[in-house]
Amino acid sequence: MKAANHLYSKEEQLVFVRSSFTTLERRGIAITPHFPDWIYRAGMALAYYGESGREIFHIASKLNPSYNQEKSDTQFSDCLRNFDPVRITWDSFVKVTDDAWVNMKPEVKEEKEKMVGQPPAKGDYEFFLNEEIKPDYLKLLKDATIDLNEELAPPPVCLEVVQGQIKSTIGTRGNFSLLIGKPKSRKTFLLSIVVAASLNSEPVLGLIKGSLPANKRKVLYFDTEQGKHDVQKAGKRVLKMAAKSATENLQVVYLRKYDIKERLKIIETAIYKTKNLGLVVIDGVRDLTSSINDEEQASMIANKFLKWTEECDIHIMSVLHQNKGDTNARGHLGTELQNKAETVLSITKKNEVSLVEPVLCRDMDFQPFAFGIDENGIPVPADPKELMSSEEDEAFKPGKSTSPDSSQNLAKSKEPGEVSVETHKQLLELVFRENPHLKYNELLTQVKHASRICRLNLGDNKAKEFITWYQSNGHISKQGKEKTKGCFYQLEPVPV
Incomplete structure (x- = not known):
């Protein structure tokens, strides 16, 4: 089974798992006879799906000769109570089922291969998944493509x-x-x-x-x-x-x-x-x-x-x-x-x-x-x-x-030359992150805005001092004729 948590949603995974074990049940294939702790491990893995995993747990468990419905139900309830969402994921179920296939009898492996027409590679369970269940990524791509000629209204x-x-x-x-x-x-x-x-x-x-x-x-x-x-x-x-x-x-x-x-x-x-x-x-x-x-x-x-x-x-x-x-x-x-x-x-x-x-x-x-x-x-x-x-x-x-020490340090760092190189770099990256070309008023607003994130909290006058300092040191430049619509400021690739 492929560990494809990033490709399939939880709901799609659940459909996939149910389809897998329903097929096993229909064909009478038990994949657990030589794996004593498989039932417990499968229960913990299926607990990832909450109560939705209980039905599948019973389908998988009753293929084992020692299956007992009441005990299995209690077992799964214990798994739900002890479930750890950090440790148990889709990959946990993948590992449990792959280990079970490895321990199958030769004749059962043969039956598995007949189901798909050729021997599948270890860890490949996708032969269970019907084509209509798989996401149509070409359709998703088409839906996600933006028509640049379409008039799109801004969000209300x-x-x-x-x-x-x-x-x-x-x-x-x-x-x-x-x-x-x-x-x-x-x-x-x-x-x-x-x-x-x-x-x-x-x-x-x-x-x-x-x-x-x-x-x-x-x-x-x-x-x-x-x-x-x-x-x-x-x-x-x-x-x-x-x-x-x-x-x-x-x-x-x-x-x-x-x-x-x-x-x-x-x-x-x-x-x-x-x-x-x-x-x-x-x-x-x-x-x-x-x-x-x-x-x-x-x-x-x-x-x-x-x-x-x-x-x-x-x-x-x-x-x-x-x-x-x-x-x-x-x-x-x-x-x-x-x-x-x-x-x-x-x-x-x-x-x-x-x-x-x-x-x-x-x-x-x-x-x-x-x-x-x-x-x-x-x-x-x-x-x-x-x-x-x-x-x-x-x-x-x-x-x-x-803290007193911190506020004293911030007060001393208000002059551009006293601010660390890393802080200057962070501030400028934030300023020009959304728009590489800014009018002066936009630049001033963005510098003040970015200064809050950098914990400098610059007012209008101090922000203007920073802009002048950045210009004089070649970190930003003014393009176009001053006081015209074509005038803007941009970031220059000069190390701070």
Whole structure:
């Protein structure tokens, strides 16, 4: 059997495995007589498919003369309880079945070869898989090819920050966003603002505006961390800020009591079964994995978000904690989600005011805004200047470590010549990552934006100093005639 986990989805693998053992059962071929522990090993491997693997486990087990239905059922239940999603994968089942074929009697091997007309190579089980089950990759290629002559509309905007006449998009249908912050920084309150805005016709706090059409007004709110009472409290808070008619469009689900696999399946089922769905909020994406540093699980979550948002034409906003020692999103999961998200927002809290800032935006960055909580537990606008005006608040600003040594080092590193070569390289790569040719205002915005990721937090004047320094040292150049439409800045291949 080919270890092709990257080629077949879990559902396709399950069809493949069921087809294999149904064929064995029909032909009366037992591949386990000389393999005493095969039943246990196969059970652990089939537990990879959850309850769906139980039927196949019985089909495979009863081909053995010592098969007992009740004992086998108990055996599989034990396998499900002891299943380790990190250690047991599709490849585990491949190894078990390949080992079993090796231990078959010669006459059974002959029968196997008759089934396909020629002796298959060891480890090749694809003779069991009907052609119609295999993915048609030519069709997939055709579906994935973009017609460059077709007029494609941009993804519909569903969430914006409105500041005067300026609108900054923070969410579109077909994409997902990420909210990061320290514990107790009021991430859940910010989610309440976002959800209320999506259910409302008017901006919430005079800032956050939702624009879901009537046929996409349904919102799913999942909480993986809090208990039932606290999740209900968050839902009621949303309704207080939204229109009275919003109740029918908001579904709040608490998932704390379920295991990881159940949480993912519940969310996926709700997304595909909910009519008129426009927005999904997941408060606690970390609880959809067993480890935030598992690269495979992190990639799986990011890919599910990309798949769900595109196939269902929705926006997903998820929440993840920042690291204890810095302001980066936690673990491989945070890195993967941040790389794939269209928007990353950070929230920080000092005293009774929380500050919201853009970390990564495909659209124009909005100006930081702040909110507090009134006596009724409802978010109200606050002045962000109170948090950002004095020098003593420098260490509080997002992107900075809270340790005294670190904030002193950041303050000393504000001059371009005092910043490390690696940081300069990272900043310039981020600046020109999406567009190699930038107008000056675009360049200024991108330098400030990239400086947050690099934990420099440059303001307008300091960002302009960095641009001048990069020009004078040959790292970026200005092309075209100044003050014309053809004038732009580009990155030069000169080592920093």
